[in-house]
Amino acid sequence: MARKITDLEIEEVVGNLLRTGVTISAAVVLIGAFIYLGRHWNMPADYRIFRGEPSDYRSLSAILHSAFKWHGRGFIQLGLVLLIATPVARVAFAIWGFAAEHDRMYTIFTVIVLVILLYSLLGSGSAF
């Protein structure tokens, strides 16, 4: 039963990690929303034609650059990146958890999942 208790403890920390990640990202998105709406509220909204986002909102360095200049959309995008990073952080944390339980097999499985996630974020384009 000792292993089960550790599992539950890990899951509780994971739960808090997820909640904190979502709260922080929602707060950052909300700040961005006020800046964005304050400046652009009366512009026409049209998403009928797909243009793709400008490079300002595609890579982490560009998003950070834009957010530091207090651009509303840069802030929103930063919040969204934090949100995407939340499950990634959870997986990274699970590696530590399985390693602490000396569960080599699941440590390896979790590393595989993390590598796939990091590939999606970093390897598939020039995001970071």
Add this chain to the structure above:
Amino acid sequence: MNVLEFTLLVAAGSFIAGLLGSLTGLGGGVVLVPLLTIFFKVDIRYAIGASLVSVIATSSGAAAAYVKEGFSNIRIGMFLEIATTLGALSGAFLAAFVSTKFLAIVFGLVLVYSAYLSRRPRSFEERNLPPNPLATKLKMNGSFPSEEGIRYYNVQGVPTGFSLMFGAGALSGLLGIGSGAVKVLAMDQAMKIPFKVSTTTSNFMIGVTAAASAGIYLNRGYIDPGLSMPVMLGVLAGSMLGVRILRKAETKVLRLVFSIVIVVLGIQMIYKGVAGTI
């Protein structure tokens, strides 16, 4: 429509989608894309990007509440996430090469099918199955607190479940949905995991699966801040309220109504895809 009106209307629509999605357990993502494309005339690629982001938000928000109850099985989830994240990568890559018409038609079919899955009577839960050698080797068998005390279960059909999970991930990456219905199907039907464990573990996996494709969508410029902002905040607020009132609400009628809405939206998506007006 100006930006303020658009933002408020999309936020209100997303709020309702998130509320109904969490009350019925069908997820808000399935109605978001049709809502955005049919009513707000948003390009389907932007709609899918925004929906993916909201899927991560609701999954992570709800998982925090679920893990404390001790139903979800972190090992089953992590092993199957290898399949769902690989599937999500494939789906997200594929999304760049297929036409928006094709996306709309596949989306419509998935909507109709998931409504069917949710209406189908749940099969009799097989208990006390013998341990399966592969599942035992993977340390997947577990227990959870039930009304009759701690209940133990033996997981079956690992290869079938793993393959189905790859499919669930691919759909998620292609369409920007959580594909919780397919995930539960894989665990509940193929792997004989108790329903409560299946649903909570599925929810815990949805966020990771969506994150795998969201990275690619972000790189590709499919995630628009002006659109994703009201969608994410609306869905998150709606689903949080849904979780809170879930225990008091009578969800049987609601589930029926929501299933009908999903079917109608699905048929509309198929029609628009075939007619080429998407």
